[in-house]
Amino acid sequence: MRKLAMSTVAIGAGILVSGLAANAQYFNYTSVVTAGTVAPTASAFGVTVASASGVGYNIGDIVVANVIPTASIGPTVPNPTPISTNWSLNLTLSGASDFLGTPAGGPSQTFTFTGKLTGTEGPGGSALTDTITGPASETYALNGGYTATITALVPGDGFSSPGKPGTQGQIDFQAVVNAPVITTSTPEPGALAMFLGVSVPGVLLGARRRRSK
Numbered sequence: 001m002r003k004l005a006m007s008t009v010a011i012g013a014g015i016l017v018s019g020l021a022a023n024a025q026y027f028n029y030t031s032v033v034t035a036g037t038v039a040p041t042a043s044a045f046g047v048t049v050a051s052a053s054g055v056g057y058n059i060g061d062i063v064v065a066n067v068i069p070t071a072s073i074g075p076t077v078p079n080p081t082p083i084s085t086n087w088s089l090n091l092t093l094s095g096a097s098d099f100l101g102t103p104a105g106g107p108s109q110t111f112t113f114t115g116k117l118t119g120t121e122g123p124g125g126s127a128l129t130d131t132i133t134g135p136a137s138e139t140y141a142l143n144g145g146y147t148a149t150i151t152a153l154v155p156g157d158g159f160s161s162p163g164k165p166g167t168q169g170q171i172d173f174q175a176v177v178n179a180p181v182i183t184t185s186t187p188e189p190g191a192l193a194m195f196l197g198v199s200v201p202g203v204l205l206g207a208r209r210r211r212s213k
Contacts, residue, residue, distance in 0.1 A: 026057040027140065027148050027175075028094045031064045036087025036117065039070075045081040045121040045165070046070040047128070051089070056148065056175040061158070064113070065089055067128070067169040069121050069162045080122030086133070088114045091173075093140040093148065111138040113152060115171070123164060130159035130171055145180025 036049030050066040065087070071077065094108035113135065119128035137151040151174045152158060162169035 028055055031089045031091045033065055033089045036085055038085045040072040042072055047083055047121055049087045059176045061172040062175050063170045064173050065171040067162050069126055069165045071165040080120035083121050084118050086116050109140050125163045126161050128161040147178045149176045
């Protein structure tokens with residue numbers, strides 16, 4: 001009985017580790033910003049949308065760009081500067097290894113996202129808003145039927161406005177790893193009995209014989 005209990009624990013631990021390995025699907029991401037910088041002048045503040053990179057897994061936010069307020073060297077600009085600029089970035093996803101060293105994902109894939117920053121940038125901080133102009137989401141294929149869906153968050157959820165020059169804000173997207181859909185069917189009682197090597201009438205007859213004794 002003790003041996004059986006130990007075997008059961010070992011099997012249970014194996015299922016747990018396998019489940020963790022299957023669910024921990026990692027991917028690398030790198031963004032390259034191609035538009036969005038407003039250069040500062042002697043009389044106006046500017047802003048830079050900068051590239052970012054990192055690792056995503058399962059579910060959570062990823063930083064796809066940093067928003068950095070800028071100012072020229074010289075006299076301090078006393079008043080806030082209106083900001084209105086369209087940004088664009090290429091987001092490249094590629095497979096990474098999970099915590100067990102299992103690689104995930106196939107060839108790298110690049111998606112283009114666009115948005116627009118509006119508001120003001122001033123000596124005491126910024127009041128910027130980010131609006132996504134397209135697309136809303138993209139999907140990247142991982143190994144084993146898993147997919148990673150990258151979704152641009154609605155204004156207010158996926159953007160943090162920077163403070164005064166010397167600080168930075170960020171543009172966040174949500175990453176969700178979706179497990180493959182597995183369909184199963186329940187066998188008929190007769191088919192299950194045949195699989196076990198007995199017939200349903202035979203099982204019933206044996207039960208009656210045991211009761212009659």
